Amino acid sequence: MSSTTHPNISVLGQHVLLELYECPIDLLRSPMHNERVLLAAATALGAQVIESRFHTFSPYGNSGVVIIAESHLTIHTWPEYGYAAVDVFSCGELDLAAGIEELKTGFQAKRSEERYIERGINLSEI
Amino acid sequence: MSSTTHPNISVLGQHVLLELYECPIDLLRSPMHNERVLLAAATALGAQVIESRFHTFSPYGNSGVVIIAESHLTIHTWPEYGYAAVDVFSCGELDLAAGIEELKTGFQAKRSEERYIERGINLSEI
Numbered sequence: 001m002s003s004t005t006h007p008n009i010s011v012l013g014q015h016v017l018l019e020l021y022e023c024p025i026d027l028l029r030s031p032m033h034n035e036r037v038l039l040a041a042a043t044a045l046g047a048q049v050i051e052s053r054f055h056t057f058s059p060y061g062n063s064g065v066v067i068i069a070e071s072h073l074t075i076h077t078w079p080e081y082g083y084a085a086v087d088v089f090s091c092g093e094l095d096l097a098a099g100i101e102e103l104k105t106g107f108q109a110k111r112s113e114e115r116y117i118e119r120g121i122n123l124s125e126i
Numbered sequence: 127m128s129s130t131t132h133p134n135i136s137v138l139g140q141h142v143l144l145e146l147y148e149c150p151i152d153l154l155r156s157p158m159h160n161e162r163v164l165l166a167a168a169t170a171l172g173a174q175v176i177e178s179r180f181h182t183f184s185p186y187g188n189s190g191v192v193i194i195a196e197s198h199l200t201i202h203t204w205p206e207y208g209y210a211a212v213d214v215f216s217c218g219e220l221d222l223a224a225g226i227e228e229l230k231t232g233f234q235a236k237r238s239e240e241r242y243i244e245r246g247i248n249l250s251e252i
Contacts, residue, residue, distance in 0.1 A: 012204055013211055017141070019246060055176055055193060063198065065191045067181060071202050072189065076217065078138055078246065085139055085245045087213070091202065115243075119211045120145060120204065 012120030013071060016096055018086040018103060022110035028079040031055070031062045037106030038066045038073050038086075045070075045088070045099035070094055084109075089119070138246030139197060142222055144212040144229060148236035154205040157181070157188045163232030164192045164199050164212075171196075171214070171225035196220055210235075215245070 027033050031054045042049050047068035054064035066073040070092035077084045104112050153159050157180045168175050173194035180190035192199040196218035203210045212229055230238050
């Protein structure tokens with residue numbers, strides 16, 4: 001996989017942890033909607049989709065993953081809390097802001113939180 | 127999905143970001159080895175495996191995901207840097223320490239870093 005070079009440090013992956021709150025329950029309960037939104041986000045990111053897999057659990061809640069050439073997107077939903085945990089992991093030059101916006105609007109989140117985390121920091125180069 | 131309740135806050139998921147450094151290149155390059163280790167880690171966690179999907183990219187590097195009833199494990203490897211980024215996302219009562227140990231030993235990492243992140247914190251309850 002490719003690497004992104006910053007001054008003094010070498011970062012191999014960019015990982016966004018996205019918390020989506022106060023989403024309509026029907027959107028979170030639908031695995032088809034989940035897959036549609038994650039694929040739309042992958043397109044907005046400019047990613048190359050390899051495959052997607054989605055599962056529904058009892059009594060409620062879905063899990064899904066979209067494997068992209070540049071790493072992955074995942075989602076886990078708790079419809080009963082109006083909440084979804086979404087991850088966007090990228091090792092390429094993707095448009096993270098566009099992808100995140102697609103996810104927020106796709107699930108109609110009234111509140112959200114994003115954490116950007118660098119993965120694979122080569123401490124020996126700092 | 128189920129929730130874990132702590133004093134004063136409601137946490138829905140536990141997410142471990144694991145960085146594995148200085149791993150033997152042959153172990154990181156083998157998608158079969160990657161899958162074997164992640165499935166062993168799922169067993170050590172006490173998780174219920176739903177399915178696993180692994181891909182190899184050119185010129186090198188693998189991506190893999192194990193979907194478990196309690197959420198997921200993912201891996202992305204950069205053999206050329208001796209590095210793997212592994213995620214363990216759990217919404218259940220799993221043995222995270224045992225799973226992490228299995229991942230470290232399975233890839234013979236000489237150095238590693240773990241970050242434990244709570245997902246889905248209900249701020250209104252703090």
